[in-house]
Amino acid sequence: MYGYASPGVLAPAEAEALRKAVAHLLGEPPAEGQPVRASQSEGEVVRWSEGEAVRWMNQQGFTTARGNPWRREVLHRLLTNPRIAGLDSAGEPIEGWGESVLTPDQFRQLNALFVERSGQRAPARDAHEYLATGGCAVCGRCETAMTGARVHSDAPPSYRCPPPTETVPSCGSVRMNADRLEDPVAEQVLAELLKPGAQARLEALQADIEAEAARLRQHIGEADARFASIGDLHGRGLMVESAFLAAQKANKEDLRLSRARLRYLEQMTDLPIGGVHDLVHWWTTAPHASKKALLLLEVEQVRVLPQPEGSNDPHDRIQIVWRQSAA
Template identity: 80%
Template sequence: MYGYASPGVLAPAEASALRNAVSRLFGEVSKDEGPQSEGEVVRRMNQEGLTTARGNPWRREVLHRLLTNPRIAGLDPSGEPIEGWGESVLTPAQFFRLDALFTERSSQRATPREPHEYLLTGGGATCGNCGTWMTGARVHSDAPPSYRCPPPTDSVKSCGSVRMNADRLEDPVAEQVLAELLKPGAQEHLEALQADVEAEVARLRQHIEGADARFASIGDLHGRGLMVESAFLAAQKANKDDLRLSRARLHYLEQMTDLPIGGVHDLVHWWNTAPHASKKALVLLEIEQVRVLPQQAGSNDPHGRIQIKWRQAVA
């Protein structure tokens, strides 16, 4: 959880970033600025080069979900202190005050539009200009859902110039995926891909489970004077970065492991009735990456803006 190195043990830089964000929400940073919205706070965080635990730019909904999690104040879901939790990012009083602020602001907002379930976020679609993962967004509240290359920040060198409406990207990709799966041998190929993913998931889980032992070994070497301070800090950072990337990769792969299509004969009918999570699992399993190219003048064919790199089974 962002803000913590482990349950009840703070990650100082992350905790400080969150406390500063909360101060901005309350308007306690500057009398001239006053209370800020979550969107304004997130824009400031991204401008300062801060990223989420997975290394992605901050989004309003991500910050909101984090700050409404009782564990941010060392509390359980019922609002009671967790025994033995240790330090917390926020005090319980701050958490309850923040909850009241969110409730008040929510009552003042118009009813939000139904959220779109994006098919290719999280690395499925990348910008054809700079290779950055595209995010799901609306240009404004009344606009249709779309994919866009996020604006550049100090930590993300994106171009921010490529955008495509979600239906114009997702529908052609789905058509091509289904066409591939109707070819002879497609079921066997899909089973091989699933086996590869399951094997990598098992390796990643084992690697993540060994993180505590690796951190303990580094600490032991440092404590015994066998590692200088600079090497100790560098090793800690390298292991923390590795753990963050491994968890992000595991989360990405786990979306593909629960795909109940064995024995399905009418794949088109299955697609039209399957839950979104299963459709996304199928697409991510078949496709390694979809490059979204910039709009060309005079062209209105969405297929011309899409380049699919198909996933190959390990020989």
């Protein structure tokens, strides 16, 4: 759970980031060094929206426990989980929990605030199902993974290079509407599949992906044993506290990255196109998950270039790096 290294044991940087965000959600006076709005006068107390809290978390380079950029619904789900305050589902303190990110009083205040605001929030727009997020589409100027976003609430979905932060030196200057990116990429993917030997190549690619996924599942399955071994060394006095915390942190990060990689690979392993001859028709009727699986299996990377002068052809802005089989 974000904010914790293990149940009742804080991850200090994560916990501090959440506490700063929550302080502003509740309208508490900002402590020294905490962020303020550009328009906020000295001493003025302003309650942030969840959107402002999410933007600040992303600008500071904080990512979710799965390594993804923060979204409003993800932060909301985390802050409405009673364990963030060391409480059980009935709102009672968990025995032996240790430290908690929030106090029970802060947790109750937050829930009251969310209930109050729920009646004020406009109905959410249907989310666009992006085909090339998660590291597939990258900025052609700085190589940073592009994220799915809307410029404003009424704008069409688009891919954008995220603004730079202390930990992500992105350029933040390249953006492309989702339909202008995804449709040309789909055209090129389908064209590749019409070439001789395409089915055999797909099968080889899938075999590579399944082999890597199997290795990751084994590695993830052995995580508890690794954590137990670290805890045993620490409990027997063979590992100082600082080394214990550093080892826990490193193993937690390794587990997070392994799980994220496995989720990415698993999107490619269930692709029901065997025997499909009319691929264009299949593409227009296939579920989103199957189309994304096919794209990720065929494509290693989609580089999105800045708008070239004098051209409005989306193909001029797209460079595809095709995935190669290890065979």
